Structures are given as C-alpha cells and as structure tokens.
Amino acid sequence: MAALKIIWAESVLLLTTLVGICSPVCVEVPSETDAVKGKDMKLLCISCMKREEVFAITNVEWFYKPDDGEDLLIYEYKGGPQEHSSPLQGRLQWNGSKDMQDVSITIINVTMNDSGVFTCNVTRTLHFEVHRHLIQSSKLIHLKVTEEASEDFTSVVSEIMMYILLAFLTLWLMIEMVYCYRKISKAEELTQESVTDYLAIPSENKENCSVPVEE
Structure with a gap:
C-alpha cells in the first residue's frame, strides 16, 4: 500500500504540473x-x-x-x-x-x-x-x-488474487485450445471418411451421389 500511495502522489504531482501549463492548478497531497x-x-x-x-x-x-x-x-x-x-x-x-x-x-x-x-x-x-x-x-x-x-496486507492479497486470476486464464486458454484442436481433428476425420466413401462408389453411380458435407 505504501508503494501505491507513493505512485499515486507522484502521479498527482505530475498531472498538476502538466495541467499547470494551461492554467494554475495546485493539489495538496x-x-x-x-x-x-x-x-x-x-x-x-x-x-x-x-x-x-x-x-x-x-x-x-x-x-x-x-x-x-x-x-x-x-x-x-x-x-x-x-x-x-x-x-x-x-x-x-x-x-x-x-x-x-x-x-x-x-x-x-x-x-x-x-x-x-x-x-x-x-x-x-x-x-x-x-x-x-x-x-x-x-x-x-x-x-x-x-x-x-514492509508489505501491506491489502497489497499482498491483491498480488495473490492477480496470480490466481492469471493461472485461471491460462488454464481456460489451454482448455479452449484443446477443445478447438479436437473439434478440428474430428471435422477433418469426417471429411476424409466422406471422400474415401465417395471414391469407393462406382463411376457410373457418382453422378447421382453427392459427398455429404459436415457442418
């Protein structure tokens, strides 16, 4: 928390300096x-x-x-x-x-x-x-x-929550990647099976046959 206060105070002073270029502004920190x-x-x-x-x-x-x-x-x-x-x-x-x-x-x-x-x-x-x-x-x-x-209790809890959130997002991203990979692989397998079945049909019957397309 001490570090956050220092950063906040320095930010206010910097903002005060920048705004002061256009108009006289002062903030007591x-x-x-x-x-x-x-x-x-x-x-x-x-x-x-x-x-x-x-x-x-x-x-x-x-x-x-x-x-x-x-x-x-x-x-x-x-x-x-x-x-x-x-x-x-x-x-x-x-x-x-x-x-x-x-x-x-x-x-x-x-x-x-x-x-x-x-x-x-x-x-x-x-x-x-x-x-x-x-x-x-x-x-x-x-x-x-x-x-x-010394680290403030609030800042320690915030840091722990940040790491927990980061770990959760990483896990969620990995699950999504695995799910998408399996879905794409399954679609490719179905497409390959359809093409194989189509090629196995006699040429005289291909005109009346269409290859099923998986949505």
Missing part, C-alpha cells in the same frame, strides 16, 4: 510517512496559493523533533535554501518548485535515528496594491523508519 533505512525519503509539503495572480513572497521552515527530543530547525528557505546544524545536516536536499507551492525536502540515506515528527511551516506574504496579507500554514509528518520495506 499528504506526504508518505514510512521510510526504509539506507533509502532516500521525500518529505512532501505542498501549500497551494489561493491568489496566484498576486505577487507573493514565500518563506519555509522545516523542523525536526526526535522521538525523545525537542524541535530543531533543520532547513529553511528565505530567498534561497539554507541547511542548519542538526543530526540530518549534510543529508537534506531541497525539492521545492519554482512557484514555491511545492516546498518539499528529501532526506538522503535515511537512518534509524531519523524517526520522529517533521514540521513544515509555510509563511506567505501577499502583496496587494494598498496592503500586505500574511498567510501561514503548518503540516506535520510522523516519519517511521524500518529496517526493510
């Missing part, structure tokens, strides 16, 4: 929360702009709270990406979009100690003609790191 030790993990944070036609300045702050610790500022974007001193320093990568609606980061080479709560704070200042409007949003990601990728 929740981040995946299960990571595997030694793999890369993208912490997805999307904050859609409600007034895309208004000039805006967006600042982003990422905090990390270990299971037995306090909140630490690990990453921020204020005109540019900046990494702060933390247990994750050197393993964080900015994955935000140019329009600053996707402000995601990626953890490189996840470790078991990376489990905890990640907070994505987005502060957006909208510049109108006569005033400025401040919008703030916050998203929490409860990250759980495991030694190996």
